[in-house]
Amino acid sequence: MYRIGELAKLCEVKTDTLRFYEKHGLLSPLMRTESGYRMYTEEDAERLRFILRAKAVGFTLAEIAELLSIDLDKSNWACADVKGMVDIKLAQVSAKIAELNHFQVSLKRLSDACCGGPESAEHCSILEALESNSAEVKRENHTHQHQNNPNKASCKRKG
Amino acid sequence: MYRIGELAKLCEVKTDTLRFYEKHGLLSPLMRTESGYRMYTEEDAERLRFILRAKAVGFTLAEIAELLSIDLDKSNWACADVKGMVDIKLAQVSAKIAELNHFQVSLKRLSDACCGGPESAEHCSILEALESNSAEVKRENHTHQHQNNPNKASCKRKG
């Protein structure tokens, strides 16, 4: 039996999180002490680990609640149901990855085009790209305009 | 000159969004009509496009506000500043991708291990994996337990 702080420490979450999970129907300790302290059993701890594992593969708490209720009533559910949830999540995750990959490619293109030097950003190709509609990013070259101050170090590519 | 609805349509955003951007200091039309209608200039439209392009590479509105202020005062900023913002964002995006890739791999492993059939989930390897701590997911095989009902179609791998 664990008090809330003990279980929290054991599973590396905050006590707030455990109360939050309880409020949202994910994990309710069966017992309370006379004085009202929550007492979690090993079974509760296992349920918490289920929740954390499901979180670790990307499920939301609402989805985890569904998985938990399926898990408690397995015989009334099919593999198809469970795999369906996983596959939907997989599609969502893949879609998000695709979006972020797009960001990544664009950002990389912007980063690569900019010298990153100490010169004025007046001719920075990143800003130019954001200002204009063109798909390609003009690359700054060695003779680009912001090398016009000979007192400053010349604007060389980093790394 | 555009009224708010015209600019919204032109750039495929909601009027709400334009008011929201104004409230947050990203885009304020210089003019109003006598009756208080916002009138956006072509310059405002360009600024909106800047915002949308920056959004399209993953910047938050707060970061876009910063980029806009840099853009209006380029000579007081260096390429290093601009590239720095891009590189920070790139790192964030890459970190998020890494997390999602982890989700994706885990989900794929779960999905692959489950037959996805109409049989009871009593021996579903997905649920088993979430219940237990083991890193590897046990794969359901052709003779797995939930094929014990001969009245139902056997639990075959989908696709």
Place this chain on the structure above:
DNA sequence: CTTGACCTTAGATTTAACTCTAAGGTTTAT
């Protein structure tokens, strides 16, 4: 018998970027 670490509750706050509501004024077309 008091200090400090723990526990309780209800409810507010956080983050991001909208999105919606209510109540009303303006423009344009018929």
Place this chain on the structure above:
DNA sequence: ATAAACCTTAGAGTTAAATCTAAGGTCAAG
């Protein structure tokens, strides 16, 4: 002159998952 389509404002609601606050009760040690 009236209806439709537009515009205004302030402010509340949405989503997700906590995280924090305030005000107080409990427990073990010294």
